[in-house]
Amino acid sequence: MSAWKTGALCTLTLALGGLIGVAVTRSHDAPAVAASAAPQATLPTVKVATAEQKNLPIYVSGIGRVQALNTAMVKSRVDGSIDKVLFVEGADVAAGEALIRIDPRPYQAALAQAEGQLARDQAQYVSAKADLDRAVSLIDKGFASHQTLEQRQATVSGLAASVKIDQGVLDNAKLNLDFTTIRAPIAGRIGKRLVDTGNLVHSSDGVALAEIVQTHPISVLFTVPQGVLPELRAQMKQGALAVEAIATDDRHSLSHGTLALIGNEVDPLTGTVELKAAFDNDDAVLWPGQLIEARLTLAFRKGVVAVPVSAVAPTSDGKIVFVVDQNHKLSVRKVTLGPASEGQIMIETGLQPGEHVAIEKLDQLAPGLTIRPQSSLEADASTASPS
Numbered sequence: 001m002s003a004w005k006t007g008a009l010c011t012l013t014l015a016l017g018g019l020i021g022v023a024v025t026r027s028h029d030a031p032a033v034a035a036s037a038a039p040q041a042t043l044p045t046v047k048v049a050t051a052e053q054k055n056l057p058i059y060v061s062g063i064g065r066v067q068a069l070n071t072a073m074v075k076s077r078v079d080g081s082i083d084k085v086l087f088v089e090g091a092d093v094a095a096g097e098a099l100i101r102i103d104p105r106p107y108q109a110a111l112a113q114a115e116g117q118l119a120r121d122q123a124q125y126v127s128a129k130a131d132l133d134r135a136v137s138l139i140d141k142g143f144a145s146h147q148t149l150e151q152r153q154a155t156v157s158g159l160a161a162s163v164k165i166d167q168g169v170l171d172n173a174k175l176n177l178d179f180t181t182i183r184a185p186i187a188g189r190i191g192k193r194l195v196d197t198g199n200l201v202h203s204s205d206g207v208a209l210a211e212i213v214q215t216h217p218i219s220v221l222f223t224v225p226q227g228v229l230p231e232l233r234a235q236m237k238q239g240a241l242a243v244e245a246i247a248t249d250d251r252h253s254l255s256h257g258t259l260a261l262i263g264n265e266v267d268p269l270t271g272t273v274e275l276k277a278a279f280d281n282d283d284a285v286l287w288p289g290q291l292i293e294a295r296l297t298l299a300f301r302k303g304v305v306a307v308p309v310s311a312v313a314p315t316s317d318g319k320i321v322f323v324v325d326q327n328h329k330l331s332v333r334k335v336t337l338g339p340a341s342e343g344q345i346m347i348e349t350g351l352q353p354g355e356h357v358a359i360e361k362l363d364q365l366a367p368g369l370t371i372r373p374q375s376s377l378e379a380d381a382s383t384a385s386p387s
Helices: 003-037 105-141 146-179 226-238 376-384
Strands: 045-050 052-074 080-085 098-102 181-183 188-190 210-225 242-247 253-267 272-279 291-308 313-315 318-324 330-341 344-349 356-358 372-375
Touching: 052 188, 052 272, 052 330, 052 344, 105 146, 146 181, 210 226, 210 253, 210 291, 226 253, 226 272, 226 291, 242 272, 272 291, 291 330
Parallel strands: 045 372
Antiparallel strands: 045 356, 052 210, 052 291, 080 098, 098 181, 188 210, 210 272, 242 253, 242 291, 253 272, 291 344, 313 318, 318 330, 318 356, 330 344
16 A cells, blocks of 8 residues: 555544544533533422411510418417327318317316316306395385495406406417317418427417418419510400410420519519419429419401411511412512411511412522422421332
């Protein structure tokens, strides 16, 4: 083969190889281009909610502490040694139930002595009264002097006074004997005993022997900002206001009661007013000293437009929401807000019932953006389903 033919063949071979290489390179690059273009066509998924017209409760909350309705310190009203402790620690006791017995023998003796003294003076009074009656009859006949009559009258008056004194001593002796049995002054739960059998107690010591707290019903004291005071007072005139006790740890509801009292003054240091709520507490879920959140239903706003709180975004011009139209395109709407309650916030102006608003990723949204809307129920279902 000639040199010219050999060179031409080599050139042709190189040219074909280049074409094949370009074809192969383009075949490998094509999927990459398609893959890079695919994400640009994907619409962002955003949770949406519907503006609803509803009756929205307006709450005011405050941290409060549970307080026993009544607390009684059981003390002795007489001196003596304790014969027996009759109660069980931590038990519920009824009003008037016997709790502690003090040795009654000294008071039984004092009672017997008072009874004897009264009987003696009563007998002397009866005798003196008979002498007086005879003196009166004799003086009418001229057989007795006025001096004798006056002496008999003085004797009767003195013995009548002695009988009254004796009756008082007797009543006091009976009372002291009754006090040797210490009874529960109120119904409630009694705590641990603070004295043992055999100990000597004195009424002058003022030492408590036990404590009783009344927990059915029970009270909760909490504070609210002074700004709600005018509406609070106005609503109380309309009827009882509901108060809910909520656990501070896991936020579950503990009990329901009613507002019983508004404090007489505003605390100048905190700008709050103290409220007192009453709870039946039949299930004993509330305990004296327990820290809870008290949520007061201040009023109901009827027929208001409400959306989730997460739908509202702050801007330099005010509050806005992202409205989703029928084509899933976003537009910005300026709104005027009212009170928030139970995760919902009242929209006073700027939104109509039935309109859809975005409730997540608000910092990533912009007017004119098209999204793939997802309701909260759909989102919850996809989260709950196994992958």
